[in-house]
Amino acid sequence: MKFVSTRDIAGNEYNSYEVIKNGIAADGGLFFPKEKVFFAKEELLSLKEKSYADRAAFIISKYLTDFSKAALAYSCKEAYSKEKFGSHPAPLRKAGEITYLELYHGPTCAFKDMALQLMPRLLSLSIEKSGVNEDALVLVATSGDTGKAALEGFADVNRTKIMVFYPEGGVSEIQKKQMLSQKGSNVNVCGVVGNFDDCQTGVKNIFQNEYVIKPLSKTGHFFSSANSINFGRLVPQVVYYISACIDMNLPEGVLCDITVPTGNFGNILAAYMAKKAGAPIGRLICASNKNKVLTDFFTTGVYDRRREFFLTSSPSMDILVSSNLERLLWLVAGAGKTREYMKNLKEKGVFEVDADTLKVLQEDIYACFADEKDCHETIRKTFEEYNYLIDPHTAVGTFAAEKYMKETDSNNPMLVVSTASPFKFSPSVSRALGLSSGEGLDAMDRLSEYTGIDAPKALTGLRYEKSRFFTVVKPESMAEEVIKFANQTV
Numbered sequence: 411m412k413f414v415s416t417r418d419i420a421g422n423e424y425n426s427y428e429v430i431k432n433g434i435a436a437d438g439g440l441f442f443p444k445e446k447v448f449f450a451k452e453e454l455l456s457l458k459e460k461s462y463a464d465r466a467a468f469i470i471s472k473y474l475t476d477f478s479k480a481a482l483a484y485s486c487k488e489a490y491s492k493e494k495f496g497s498h499p500a501p502l503r504k505a506g507e508i509t510y511l512e513l514y515h516g517p518t519c520a521f522k523d524m525a526l527q528l529m530p531r532l533l534s535l536s537i538e539k540s541g542v543n544e545d546a547l548v549l550v551a552t553s554g555d556t557g558k559a560a561l562e563g564f565a566d567v568n569r570t571k572i573m574v575f576y577p578e579g580g581v582s583e584i585q586k587k588q589m590l591s592q593k594g595s596n597v598n599v600c601g602v603v604g605n606f607d608d609c610q611t612g613v614k615n616i617f618q619n620e621y622v623i624k625p626l627s628k629t630g631h632f633f634s635s636a637n638s639i640n641f642g643r644l645v646p647q648v649v650y651y652i653s654a655c656i657d658m659n660l661p662e663g664v665l666c667d668i669t670v671p672t673g674n675f676g677n678i679l680a681a682y683m684a685k686k687a688g689a690p691i692g693r694l695i696c697a698s699n700k701n702k703v704l705t706d707f708f709t710t711g712v713y714d715r716r717r718e719f720f721l722t723s724s725p726s727m728d729i730l731v732s733s734n735l736e737r738l739l740w741l742v743a744g745a746g747k748t749r750e751y752m753k754n755l756k757e758k759g760v761f762e763v764d765a766d767t768l769k770v771l772q773e774d775i776y777a778c779f780a781d782e783k784d785c786h787e788t789i790r791k792t793f794e795e796y797n798y799l800i801d802p803h804t805a806v807g808t809f810a811a812e813k814y815m816k817e818t819d820s821n822n823p824m825l826v827v828s829t830a831s832p833f834k835f836s837p838s839v840s841r842a843l844g845l846s847s848g849e850g851l852d853a854m855d856r857l858s859e860y861t862g863i864d865a866p867k868a869l870t871g872l873r874y875e876k877s878r879f880f881t882v883v884k885p886e887s888m889a890e891e892v893i894k895f896a897n898q899t900v
């Protein structure tokens with residue numbers, strides 16, 4: 411399978427190991443497979459008796475044809491082990507009319523583990539395949555959750571090192587503890603005196619700083635990132651949609667609709683890819699919080715980021731530029747138009763697709779949003795009616811799913827993607843249930859006591875973890891810390 415860039419009209423081709431190693435195309439576009447991937451009915455049936463890891467290896471091998479089947483099988487087995495994910499990495503759970511696809515049973519209790527446990531191993535294979543002598547030094551700026559998920563994914567993976575920068579004072583007590591206690595010989599965590607933007611700008615500057623790149627190359631490293639625009643993060647996400655369709659035992663000819671709480675558009679794009687690859691999926695419901703730029707786009711065809719930005723209780727969906735939408739645009743409108751749309755977005759902050767394109771998009775995707783009140787009421791109602799506890803992101807999805815079912819009279823079974831453990835957002839969930847919230851681990855204990863539901867051990871165990879990292883620097887000293895880390899022999 412060859413890959414192309416979403417902005418390249420000439421259609422230059424790349425191998426999958428180049429795609430994963432480079433992350434983003436030189437023209438600023440995103441990589442996507444040149445040809446359609448399709449699974450025949452018999453192939454999907456053959457996955458039924460297989461473990462999640464084996465399903466993953468089979469599905470991913472159709473996209474990443476440069477790697478041997480044995481190497482993929484081994485990587486998937488390591489990534490989705492019982493030790494990391496329990497007995498099933500992506501179980502289903504029914505509550506009323508909705509079936510939930512729980513994607514939060516990984517080491518950091520949120521769905522990013524599903525991709526970030528595998529992606530570092532794919533990067534490691536890509537470095538080997540490309541024959542270079544350097545190892546990847548991955549830099550991450552985080553506002554909390556992604557940093558920990560990346561640390562867990564890269565810890566002790568061959569030919570990689572990872573360094574995470576977080577805003578000292580800008581992350582929750584639990585998030586900080588999670589990062590500072592990270593184990594592994596190739597990891598480093600550093601606080602920055604400043605906010606998330608300072609961290610992100612700092613990392614971006616280091617990536618382009620000659621005075622860092624040169625000495626780094628001497629120590630045998632090249633810079634890499636773990637962004638959700640890397641195809642290596644997208645393809646593991648296709649797996650759980652196909653896997654869920656298999657586990658739902660849908661009768662012949664029946665399609666299921668899927669609701670995805672959406673931020674950067676990566677997760678729902680993977681659902682779209684699964685549908686186009688032959689999984690029995692009907693409509694996709696794109697659920698947003700109060701930052702509803704995608705709802706407006708799928709309703710009017712106008713994507714306009716020039717608007718107020720809201721901080722909500724579903725912070726991982728507080729996004730105004732959904733990077734992965736570019737891949738969907740390329741699929742329906744081609745490279746020429748995609749390039750134009752992205753140029754307009756960058757220069758004017760807005761673009762508009764034509765009426766035909768909008769119609770094609772609306773056939774597959776329905777979009778709506780939930781405000782803060784909708785979100786909190788949904789958490790309370792779902793717990794009261796079904797004794798099922800959901801986090802604020804999943805609550806946004808649940809609200810959207812219920813609205814869609816009511817509005818369309820669809821008879822399809824409804825799957826809602828559950829993206830985080832409710833205990834990861836204990837203060838918000840407690841408030842929604844009418845409890846006095848408290849902070850950190852205490853809030854988690856109280857929520858667990860009130861609901862009678864055990865909090866995940868990965869979170870409760872934090873109480874006994876020791877911090878390993880103590881460095882906090884000003885933004886201008888971040889580069890120095892990176893060089894120091896690269897010079898450490900592991």
Ligand SMILES: *Cc1c(COP(=O)(O)O)cnc(C)c1O
Pocket residue numbers: 520521522555638671672673674675676677678726727803829830
């Ligand atoms: C990242 C994240 C999302 C949004 O997923 P995208 O792929 O960015 O659309 C939703 N919920 C949680 C808990 C997340 O961490």
